Amino acid sequence: xxxxxxxxxxxxxxxxxxxxxxxxxxxxxxxxxxxxxxxxxxxxxxxxxxxxxxxxxxxxxxxxxxxxxxxxxxxxxxxxxxxxxxxxxxxxxxxxxxxxxxxxxxxxxxxxxxxxxxxxxxxxxxxxxxxxxxxxxxxxxxxxxxxxxxxxxxxxxxxxxxxxxxxxxxxxxxxxxxxxxxxxxxxxxxxxxxxxxxxxx
Numbered sequence: 023x024x025x026x027x028x029x030x031x032x033x034x035x036x037x038x039x040x041x042x043x044x045x046x047x048x049x050x051x052x053x054x055x056x057x058x059x060x061x062x063x064x065x066x067x068x069x070x071x072x073x074x075x076x077x078x079x080x081x082x083x084x085x086x087x088x089x090x091x092x093x094x095x096x097x098x099x100x101x102x103x104x105x106x107x108x109x110x111x112x113x114x115x116x117x118x119x120x121x122x123x124x125x126x127x128x129x130x131x132x133x134x135x136x137x138x139x140x141x142x143x144x145x146x147x148x149x150x151x152x153x154x155x156x157x158x159x160x161x162x163x164x165x166x167x168x169x170x171x172x173x174x175x176x177x178x179x180x181x182x183x184x185x186x187x188x189x190x191x192x193x194x195x196x197x198x199x200x201x202x203x204x205x206x207x208x209x210x211x212x213x214x215x216x217x218x219x220x221x222x223x
Contacts, residue, residue: 034109044075047098075099083172141211143186150183
């Protein structure tokens with residue numbers, strides 16, 4: 023519905039991967055543009071107001087924070103979206119190795135990303151449990167204790183995820199892999215060969 027109302031363009035802003043919807047969390051009052059589609063206010067003050075954004079299995083695992091702090095409590099949502107869909111790569115290149123791919127995607131996202139420009143929606147990851155991003159991003163060397171804490175459903179490296187075509191799946195995310203037989207995080211098919219060159223340990 024959001025895409026329909028915005029001429030097919032994804033919501034893009036700094037930290038849009040976490041500020042797309044939910045409540046304000048521990049002090050981040052950013053407007054949450056998807057809230058209105060669920061009859062919620064743009065900025066919600068309390069945890070009880072946006073439970074649809076809370077995974078019942080959320081048990082924390084946020085790097086550099088107390089391990090027991092729940093993701094929903096801190097960020098206002100338990101789920102993190104694909105950084106390559108929601109805006110210019112504000113994090114800079116993930117690593118020297120992946121810099122060519124990261125910079126090319128960032129360049130293409132400068133003027134926004136329209137869903138009509140996205141390839142393979144049935145393979146393209148849109149959103150998932152918070153920990154999935156830490157698993158695939160090359161520079162995220164999360165301490166084992168925090169990594170395991172963020173694997174809320176009891177299987178190593180695995181998370182609930184939704185694809186752009188709306189189907190959901192419980193998947194194992196391969197560390198530092200942009201493209202596998204089961205999924206991709208890269209929205210542009212012409213960059214797949216470059217992604218395969220730079221991905222992996």
